[in-house]
Amino acid sequence: MRTPTKDILKKMGESVTLMGWVHIRRDHGKLIFIDLRDRWGIVQIVFSPKNEALLKEADRLRSEYVITVEGVVRERPQGMQNPELATGMFEVEAQRLWILSEAEQPLPIAVAGAETEPPALDTRMDWRWLDLRKQEHTLIFQIWTTIENAFRRYCLQEDFIEIHSPKFMEVPSESGAELFEVNYFDRKAYLAQSPQFYKQMAMAAGFERVFEIGPVFRAEPSFTSRHATEFTGYDLEMSFIESEEDIMQALEEIMVSMLEAARDHYGKELEKIYQRILAVPSLPFPRISMEEAKKMLSSGGGAASERGGDLNPEEERRVSSFIKERYGHEFVFVTRYPAAVRPFYHMRQEGDSELTKSFDLLWDGIELATGAQREHRYDRLLMQAKEKGIHPESLQTYLNFFKYGCPPHGGFGFGPGRMMMKIMGLENIREVTYLYRGVKRLSP
Amino acid sequence: MRTPTKDILKKMGESVTLMGWVHIRRDHGKLIFIDLRDRWGIVQIVFSPKNEALLKEADRLRSEYVITVEGVVRERPQGMQNPELATGMFEVEAQRLWILSEAEQPLPIAVAGAETEPPALDTRMDWRWLDLRKQEHTLIFQIWTTIENAFRRYCLQEDFIEIHSPKFMEVPSESGAELFEVNYFDRKAYLAQSPQFYKQMAMAAGFERVFEIGPVFRAEPSFTSRHATEFTGYDLEMSFIESEEDIMQALEEIMVSMLEAARDHYGKELEKIYQRILAVPSLPFPRISMEEAKKMLSSGGGAASERGGDLNPEEERRVSSFIKERYGHEFVFVTRYPAAVRPFYHMRQEGDSELTKSFDLLWDGIELATGAQREHRYDRLLMQAKEKGIHPESLQTYLNFFKYGCPPHGGFGFGPGRMMMKIMGLENIREVTYLYRGVKRLSP
Numbered sequence: 001m002r003t004p005t006k007d008i009l010k011k012m013g014e015s016v017t018l019m020g021w022v023h024i025r026r027d028h029g030k031l032i033f034i035d036l037r038d039r040w041g042i043v044q045i046v047f048s049p050k051n052e053a054l055l056k057e058a059d060r061l062r063s064e065y066v067i068t069v070e071g072v073v074r075e076r077p078q079g080m081q082n083p084e085l086a087t088g089m090f091e092v093e094a095q096r097l098w099i100l101s102e103a104e105q106p107l108p109i110a111v112a113g114a115e116t117e118p119p120a121l122d123t124r125m126d127w128r129w130l131d132l133r134k135q136e137h138t139l140i141f142q143i144w145t146t147i148e149n150a151f152r153r154y155c156l157q158e159d160f161i162e163i164h165s166p167k168f169m170e171v172p173s174e175s176g177a178e179l180f181e182v183n184y185f186d187r188k189a190y191l192a193q194s195p196q197f198y199k200q201m202a203m204a205a206g207f208e209r210v211f212e213i214g215p216v217f218r219a220e221p222s223f224t225s226r227h228a229t230e231f232t233g234y235d236l237e238m239s240f241i242e243s244e245e246d247i248m249q250a251l252e253e254i255m256v257s258m259l260e261a262a263r264d265h266y267g268k269e270l271e272k273i274y275q276r277i278l279a280v281p282s283l284p285f286p287r288i289s290m291e292e293a294k295k296m297l298s299s300g301g302g303a304a305s306e307r308g309g310d311l312n313p314e315e316e317r318r319v320s321s322f323i324k325e326r327y328g329h330e331f332v333f334v335t336r337y338p339a340a341v342r343p344f345y346h347m348r349q350e351g352d353s354e355l356t357k358s359f360d361l362l363w364d365g366i367e368l369a370t371g372a373q374r375e376h377r378y379d380r381l382l383m384q385a386k387e388k389g390i391h392p393e394s395l396q397t398y399l400n401f402f403k404y405g406c407p408p409h410g411g412f413g414f415g416p417g418r419m420m421m422k423i424m425g426l427e428n429i430r431e432v433t434y435l436y437r438g439v440k441r442l443s444p
Numbered sequence: 445m446r447t448p449t450k451d452i453l454k455k456m457g458e459s460v461t462l463m464g465w466v467h468i469r470r471d472h473g474k475l476i477f478i479d480l481r482d483r484w485g486i487v488q489i490v491f492s493p494k495n496e497a498l499l500k501e502a503d504r505l506r507s508e509y510v511i512t513v514e515g516v517v518r519e520r521p522q523g524m525q526n527p528e529l530a531t532g533m534f535e536v537e538a539q540r541l542w543i544l545s546e547a548e549q550p551l552p553i554a555v556a557g558a559e560t561e562p563p564a565l566d567t568r569m570d571w572r573w574l575d576l577r578k579q580e581h582t583l584i585f586q587i588w589t590t591i592e593n594a595f596r597r598y599c600l601q602e603d604f605i606e607i608h609s610p611k612f613m614e615v616p617s618e619s620g621a622e623l624f625e626v627n628y629f630d631r632k633a634y635l636a637q638s639p640q641f642y643k644q645m646a647m648a649a650g651f652e653r654v655f656e657i658g659p660v661f662r663a664e665p666s667f668t669s670r671h672a673t674e675f676t677g678y679d680l681e682m683s684f685i686e687s688e689e690d691i692m693q694a695l696e697e698i699m700v701s702m703l704e705a706a707r708d709h710y711g712k713e714l715e716k717i718y719q720r721i722l723a724v725p726s727l728p729f730p731r732i733s734m735e736e737a738k739k740m741l742s743s744g745g746g747a748a749s750e751r752g753g754d755l756n757p758e759e760e761r762r763v764s765s766f767i768k769e770r771y772g773h774e775f776v777f778v779t780r781y782p783a784a785v786r787p788f789y790h791m792r793q794e795g796d797s798e799l800t801k802s803f804d805l806l807w808d809g810i811e812l813a814t815g816a817q818r819e820h821r822y823d824r825l826l827m828q829a830k831e832k833g834i835h836p837e838s839l840q841t842y843l844n845f846f847k848y849g850c851p852p853h854g855g856f857g858f859g860p861g862r863m864m865m866k867i868m869g870l871e872n873i874r875e876v877t878y879l880y881r882g883v884k885r886l887s888p
Contacts, residue, residue, distance in 0.1 A: 435642060442628065
């Protein structure tokens with residue numbers, strides 16, 4: 001029976017079986033010390049000359065060998081104790097050793113120890129499975145698991161149905177640009193850029209509340225630190241809303257519960273390893289209309305783009321710092337986006353058809369989520385599609401969803417990858433993606 | 445503030461706002477009765493001639509219109525009560541009415557009422573969003589949500605990390621057959637047939653325990669009731685196992701907790717609507733080796749295929765009935781599959797290299813899951829790949845995962861769609877798929 005390193009403190013004086021990787025090997029005279037690493041931590045193993053055959057076997061050990069060690073847990077001798085480490089007051093005196101897997105030497109990139117020059121990000125991506133062995137990198141995916149679970153927990157408590165919509169589409173969704181084409185038997189199919197149309201179909205199907213977690217595909221020839229050709233999306237859609245305000249309320253509550261979960265489970269590690277102190281924002285988040293945002297931007301000295309335009313990334317950062325200054329809040333909903341920069345299916349504001357009932361959520365200058373009330377009235381939807389120059393025939397399957405009774409509804413989509421960047425304080429989406437996919441990267 | 449139909453029993457004598465679909469309209473003399481449907485049930489609305497303008501407005505209502513009704517909850521008059529329905533003792537006397545969305549008449553397929561001839565499955569798929577409005581079809585996805593959550597809850601309790609592995613691959617995984625090809629900028633990419641290689645990479649990355657829920661893609665030109673070109677897969681992988689037995693134990697516990705969750709939340713509805721009584725199986729599930737299974741099959745009279753072969757679907761059914769008869773159990777693990785019918789990465793049995801440390805899980809004659817201990821030793825893996833006629837160069841990225849220390853590990857993959865078929869007692873995977881994708885179907 002294996003003892004994970006996290007349980008070693010309970011086993012003082014007992015015999016244990018540890019399994020893991022050779023993190024670091026140190027030779028001191030006739031003794032061999034191994035730092036054994038598993039997902040939960042590091043324990044020091046001592047091979048002493050009392051057992052010569054065993055010491056000889058231990059002499060074969062190199063970095064990243066995978067081993068099983070049987071031994072007895074004991075207190076470390078005075079002067080050898082390391083109070084920095086949870087397991088630093090103990091060590092295991094080895095009695096038996098099995099090598100489960102050897103590691104070719106030298107390793108292409110180091111896993112343990114401080115490096116004078118850390119490898120380039122691209123090299124790290126080439127050897128991603130070694131890169132991910134570092135505790136600080138594994139942590140990213142433990143935190144991701146935690147926030148994802150918090151997102152789902154909220155949805156399930158609120159009686160949402162989880163859907164898995166198809167990634168193959170017959171006709172392009174939305175704009176038609178940035179679509180991957182698949183050879184589908186004797187014809188073409190397209191990979192969904194978002195579950196937008198299909199989560200709206202769930203509203204027409206009377207599901208009322210749905211969410212989806214799944215991959216989305218974007219054939220953007222983009223090389224920025226925030227873009228990937230494939231990434232995980234969180235999507236939510238709900239019916240019988242009064243306005244987009246209902247969606248913003250759901251989203252801000254979800255954000256808070258995700259950040260609370262991250263802080264409660266991994267706040268200490270984030271502080272220790274990443275020097276990040278995760279503040280859980282207060283509710284409600286500030287809201288600012290696009291019009292107010294533009295005013296603020298021009299009064300701030302810089303030139304703001306004209307009415308009808310979007311915010312560029314620099315403007316998003318400025319809006320966030322303005323809100324931070326005025327309200328002490330890192331989050332802000334920018335509302336009432338111009339129809340010109342929104343998809344045809346966003347509902348228009350009553351009394352101002354140039355504006356939509358939509359919003360973006362920014363966290364500290366980064367756009368995290370986009371949402372809106374959708375247009376559920378067939379005739380208006382058709383008109384709005386035509387206005388955008390979309391041929392209604394190409395949309396007919398989607399438009400049919402609204403022909404036989406469809407409730408008012410709205411929702412949001414967001415990329416947890418960008419949220420993870422913010423949580424970890426990392427600058428590149430590649431770092432928080434399990435296996436990044438980009439224009440030039442399809443492997444490992 | 446909307447009152448969902450499920451809450452109406454608490455609102456006796458009070459004014460409520462209901463929102464939903466016109467399920468059925470009945471005219472009795474000067475009265476109009478509407479059965480209003482939302483996701484949670486049906487409530488009868490009465491429009492009386494006391495309010496003529498309102499009655500006139502109600503006269504516009506047709507099947508599947510989406511409406512908001514304000515009214516007062518009261519007991520139904522004697523003789524009008526329906527004890528079959530949770531809300532059958534009450535009705536709402538309408539005071540105000542808003543039409544939120546009209547439905548073109550006639551509907552392409554009916555939502556309410558008994559049909560003399562139900563539409564063909566293919567017609568139902570064409571109008572899937574109307575088909576899904578039926579309570580018995582929505583129920584499928586409520587149950588799916590419940591079992592999926594049970595699967596995840598098990599994984600999270602056991603400290604698994606949730607991953608989202610890429611669906612784009614540079615080189616074909618596994619066999620190379622049945623792969624969808626994507627036009628990926630100036631080259632080709634392939635869609636992952638399973639997260640197999642990438643969940644194994646997580647073992648090489650020291651994650652130790654991972655699971656994934658996501659789409660898998662199979663370019664099978666297959667038209668059976670059990671196949672689709674895209675479906676949801678549940679995958680799990682764990683390190684430092686002793687043998688495939690550890691994987692079977694995890695899987696059978698997961699199965700039990702999924703079925704318990706389905707029964708606890710939806711047992712009554714399953715019985716009432718589908719005449720299904722969901723039995724939660726006892727632990728452990730019976731195990732039978734392929735060799736024993738073959739013996740049993742030939743002793744049973746029918747001709748069993750030779751050693752080294754797989755079980756065909758008919759044989760799977762016979763094995764299940766044999767186990768049911770002998771042990772009274774609907775589940776069975778068939779173990780020790782011949783290497784000839786398993787992928788190269790399944791570990792071989794010690795002492796019999798023609799057999800693998802692998803298993804299939806059958807439920808009542810249907811294969812639900814496949815699992816195995818994997819070969820983690822580089823040299824053997826290379827040899828096994830070569831034996832299968834695979835060029836090692838095409839596998840080099842995958843093989844590299846095993847070069848720098850990889851623990852013994854194993855896992856399983858399974859299709860919740862097939863499990864849902866069994867739970868519901870439905871014969872076709874199309875019925876339990878939100879939006880089915882097949883050779884001839886890419887829409888809606």
